Amino acid sequence: MSGTPTFVNDVMAERVVGLRAGAAFKDIVKAMREWQVGALPVLDDSGVVIGVVSEADLLPKEQYSDRDIGRYGQVEHLSELRKADAVTAGALMTAPAVTVAPATTLAHAARVMARNRVGRLPVVGRDGTLKGIVSRSDLLKVFLREDKDIAEEVRRQVVPRHFGTRTSTIRVEVRDGVVTLSGRVHETALVPPAARLAREVPGVVDVRCASAGPPRHPNLDPDLPEADHPARSEAEPSVRRGGR
Template identity: 40%
Template sequence: MRHLLTVSDVMTTDVITVAEDTPYKTLVALMAEHHISALPVINRYGGVGGVVSETDLLRKEEFQRSPSLPWALRWWHRRARAKAAGLRAGDVMTGPAVTIEQGSTIPEAAKLMAARGITRLIVTDGEVLTGIVTRSDLLTAFLVPDERILQRVRRDVVEHALWEDPFGVEVTVDDGVVTLTGQLDHRSMVSIAGKLTRGVDGVVGVVNQLTWAFDDTVPAPGTGARYA
């Protein structure tokens, strides 16, 4: 059975969190001490209320010395200045936090980051925080050795998904790029083999050079489409 890497496989579990009433200077000190760029903020109910990032904290410095803005930006400027004036985590955090379930796959996490324009996600199990996953964490999925990728493609794609003789399909892997050669019984399975291989953990790309014995994508002469 295929095993897809999930967020829980690559996330950081040793997460430094703060309460909503944590003072501003304590937030700065924690980030410096632990060499981190963000802190999840836990609300009074035990859930994640938001995230304080370096960007949130730097707004204080920015707005203490910012010049006046054109009238069209003043509304946004007032909101940002009010946030920059905050003294505690609950005042300066960005919320609600963007979260993802720990069982989600790496591609799902990557798509969510891209869609929201962020570099990290709070990982939860239900309502409970279990970790943080960053873009660099997601990239570790591509550090799988070529030999392991080769084993996964042969087992999960060739044998289990395509039900093909493993010796009838040649699989090679070079720097994460999988090349498929050989012959399948049906033409329709060639594209399926390529798609399944791209979904294997660690695969960077696929060169699909498979051929086929029978073209099952073209109707036989004298046959037509049947309609129910």
């Protein structure tokens, strides 16, 4: 893995196989086994992604082979029964396909996967043609980044942005992807936004803050009166207690 992976284009697999809409059921199964994948994109004649066939689309063929589910079951599982009768990729595929662009951030791609409950996404160009495939395991490659590289980026990109010229008082340590920010800061309100920005650095697992505010000025001469309690003037009359 060269450089810092930030976009789908950095981690996607470019060598992929696509199916034509007329691909036969058994050929689909063979392709999945050969490529060791659980889903394959379906392309039209111009190479545009029009759908995806997954193992879940193929399973109804076996699941409903006996058709013994009753009339009400047939209504409830109509979509699965249609797939059970399908014999080509065009009839089996889920369409339209959920896709991402090469310049999609890894974080956004992960949200798309989670929202649509899929483990692989076709990567398409502006014209809809297939450019690659990105999987969950591809998105996790970012966490293989070296701790020293993460620390350097936090020092270079995060610390100066929030703490300005006082960066010498901020320490950045990274261990197993966990960033720790420590040292004294002139304004503690700056720490939470700095932590949020550090969490966005590729490869960061978590951010912990051990920063302290500016030191309190010590009372250098305790015998002197406090500034907000001036000493009583000698000319100021005193009040005697317990007699005249």
